[in-house]
Amino acid sequence: METFRTGAGRPWGDHHGCCFCGTDRFFRPGYEANLIDAWLPALDGVVEKLKGGSKVADIGCGHGSSTVLMAGAFPESSFIGYDFHAPSIVTAREKAAQASVSANARFEVKAVKEIEEGGFDLVCMFDALHDMGDPVGAARAIRKSLSPGGTLMLVEPRAGDDLTDNLHLLGQIFYSASTLVCTPASRAQEVGLALGAQAGFKRLTAVLEEAGFSHVRLAVQSDTNMVIEARA
Template identity: 55%
Template sequence: MQTSTLPASSTGSSATMPPVDEKKLNAFVGKMVGDLGAAASGALVLLGDRLGLYAALAGQGSATSTQLAERAHCYERYVREWLACQAASGYVDYDSATETFSMNPEQAAVLADPNSPVAMVGGYFAMASIYIDEPQVETAFRTGRGIPWGDHHNCLFCGTERFFRPGYEANIVQHWLPALDGVIAKLERGAHVADVGCGWGASTFIMARAFPKSKFTGFDLHAESIEESNRKAQHAGLDNLKFAVASAQNFTGLEYDLVTVFDALHDMGNPVGVASQICRHLKPDGTLMLVEPMAGDSLSANLNPVSRVFYAFSTMICTPCAMSQGLGIALGAQAGEARLRKVLEEAGFTRIRRAAETPFNMILEVRP
């Protein structure tokens, strides 16, 4: 991007500061314009999903703004402006000869298909809560207090489920559970499984459907999420599945063959205490499958686009949630394997290995 040269006084230069490099300045301003456009376009992604605009464009082929407005039962003038931003963002394609818009298969997989393994719209719903709840986080910065999960805007809860579910659908049964020693055989025979920190239960439902002979219990501290999970379980008619309100440090039940924690340990204020509770509730030959965000063991290893997303959510949601639980301990969403291993070893686990990974997650097999 080209920008005009700014006078020294406009850039804050002074006798005590080095001179501004115009080329670097222009490059950085260009980066920030791109980031600002992406941030502003997030609200339009929500509109496209809620109004069915992506689905109508991807499902019925190319359209003018008038045709898409008719399909989605919206006012054309608003749709026209929305489409212009989508085309400028590269989220839809534009044919200037016919003045029509369309979505290629790759765009549709990310934006129009909620069941695609690369569906990402859910992340934008979670992002909406970040902006809504920013004043709470500002207070947390100033006071050191935390923000409980349930104190966030409800966009966070549905957004988290929608963001993580496609990846879970594509990996839990197909790749992650088979990577654990002997676990598939137990599940097929009939095992007892606890899914700790289950939220809306996406992971729990996936496992319960795949292994009807096993019994699954999802636990979460957030009562509203458990209420939603139970409602969905009743509608699904699964008799091997139930949900209960419980913190990760006081969930109960039989000794479990398998305990799972999906993208949640780093949200907990006493991770060693949580891991110790899990260890106590595992059978001697049981397994903990710990799924955490992919991260290296140093900041320099995490300076990349994926970690950027995780650090942002960690600052606004994960770390405040952990801090709200009273001990001042917060792993953060980029804890890394070495730090996770230390937590697990302090809790009494002796066998830990990375069983699988994706660009977004590491999967640890953990045993007493």
């Protein structure tokens, strides 16, 4: 109640552990159904690079489900999962070991602006940018970490640009989660832009362009998510 009275926000790490597990369980089926067979192939030339061996960052990886899926599908590439929530990184490492992908997938506890490593051919963000206090600053840091010709794959909840476009069952679910978890998490961080889970393609494009990306396009959509390709 105090979070909503003050508008100060609630840090992601202050939630019960079931929130992190539940978030993974909510999104993972969509990743399993779409990531390897539909989303990555929709990006220009990315699958070919991954097959040959690329350096990939998965930022805001949570329990690592997306990272583990990609590492298993593309053993010639190396993957680093980053998240600022230490308990989630512990779980991600366990999942990688269980899936036998620890050889090409590692995980580190770091916020996006703290990442010093660069030269990434692909940077992925799955349902995470809207949770960040400074999404423009985060996207700007990602742009700088990309190798020449590198790609940002931004996966966000599927939403229309106008409120009326989102007045359906799935939209109600995303708005509810955004109100209770995503927006307070953003408010608890620097800037506190409170982008929200239903920002829409137009607003997300504005964020990426402000961060310095000159090529932004909607690559593909599933029933629940939109996949945006961005290049410097």
